[in-house]
Amino acid sequence: MSPPTLDQFLGEIAGIIKEKNGTQLQEYLIYEPPLPPLYNKIVSEIKQFYPTNSQKALENKCISFIPEYDEGDDGGSRTSFIMFMVKYFTFLRDVNVDNLIETHDLLKALLNQSILALSSSIGVTVLPTVVSLSRTLARLAIGLDKRPELIEHLIKRESVVENEATERVTLVESSANVIREAFKKCLSERSGPPSGVDSNGKPEGRRVGIYLMANLCLKLFFHCRKLRSAEQIFGNIYQQSPPLGLFPAAQRVTFLYYLGRYLFANNHFYRAQLALQTAYDQCHAQCISQRRLIFIYLTTSNIILGRFPSSRLLQRPEAAGLAEKFQPICAAIAKGDLASFRKYMDLDAQHAEWFLQKRILLQLSNRCEVLVWRSLARRTFTLSGSQGAVTSQGDVTRKAAPTLSLQDMLTLATLLEKRVLGYAEDTPKSNGLTNGHTGTQRTHTNAIFVFPKAQTPPPQEADAEPPYSYVDPDLADVVDPEPPLLPNMEIIESIVASLIEQGLLHGFISHAQHRFAITGVKDARPVQVGFPRVWDVIKARANKEVPGWVKERKAPAFGPGMVVNLSGARPAGAAPG
């Protein structure tokens, strides 16, 4: 006797394969509980007719409905698809969803087999099923990762493996690695023209799955913080993918979000902003949760680049509650209020935990500090700078450049840093403007290079005990860098020099006079020439190409299978004709 329901099911699958209806195939291959009644019948039939260890019989059953070779398939083999069907039935037979770890492993094996079937002659038909399995596996992996009590033994197993100097692979990452194989299969599709685009302007063959699979991998790699693996996805896409614009909106927006986050994490804020702005613009207006996540990183990138969100933008639904977080930063930057800025970016500050959780605290605090210093220099200039003057002596007209006193800037910076340190502002100063001694102040970014002058060691008494047990002779005279707690003239000068170098101040430093002079003023307002708009400066210097984002059809890359026309080639070493 033959299992009737299974036979009927396989007959229908064979029909679907013949029609190459990938969507219908995916809809038929249900694997998530609760299974519909007919599927439960199939399961009990498999259990009855094909218990464990009857792999070969099940295989033959499948082959009896789906021939391994078919003339219509260009002579291609379907063996891997048949093996996938066998795996599918054994999955239904063996899965026990009460054990999520085991389910995860079975599902991963099923996905693996479906990916092998991607290479069969009906690969494109299998693709929707691969996408569906990948999505479920990704969801399950992330779900499990959030339940440490379930994966405790795995974590232990991993740490043992780690001791053996093997690279540690988490459950999430192992799932991502399987899905990445599907991504590679989609990307390496060779059918159709080299551009990978069919006559309707759509991605050809398995290429339609490139961004679906890439986005799932990226979701998992970001979840387990493996940005290096994400980098490989972007690199592969940049080399081989058809243009992103040919793919559906959801895939474009998701991909650009991850690309933007990756660029952001690598301090490529301008490129991050380009990717995130496009993601934001193309995101469905009603998908508030996605718009909000994009908006958070877009806003952070823009603030770092000197572009602040308008209050109108912050009124949008996806920006609910974000104004109170971002506006104080913008206000402190605009004013040059170093004290408020430092307090706001402190780890104990009100929103610090939120910034940390979003992984934007360090970027905001390090990068925006530069902008605060630029504004402080500007404010010093507007408060006490010399606007420059034209003096005439006979026929000679001399024009003095507008300048600002670095001493004044030091005075203001010291005042503001003291506020952060909690000094009473009228505490008498011991030595003017230099070091106080409390332990909490943030140091200059380059503090490690700011050495105080080595002091001549006091003559030591012969029997005085050395303060440390051992000092290497090479390091005997080295003075530990003890950064000044309050700024001094060297720090101010180096900050101003750095701002000039970055193009954020326009002019030069007179080291002898401790002044910053604005050059090239002519008829313009000195403050505009000396302190150009931050966004303008950064934009002018930025490279607009975003690696990972394929915008246009590229000339097909040189590679295996390419026909190269050498008619115009010259012998090596020949002069250009």
Next chain:
Amino acid sequence: MSAAADGSGPTAKATTATTTDTSTTLKDQQKPAAALEEDDEFEDFPVDDWAPEESEVPPGQEGGTTHLWEESWDDDDTSEDFSKQLKEELAKVKGQK
């Protein structure tokens, strides 16, 4: 996972996901983290494609279409408290010399 097939055949909708339970229990367990507002995960979109018009922010919420990002934000007001305090400090330090 929307599985649907009309007509005959042993198909029906598979609606409930294996992992739905996982994520709900998870949310219950992670109350402290939930205090940090939303989940960091970029959710799947409910539809795969949409027309460019559907990306436009509905009228009334858009807050205008121009100047969404401020590029000129320098604060030239020297009469507010912050500037006054700075001015006083400059005068004080200069007076000490």
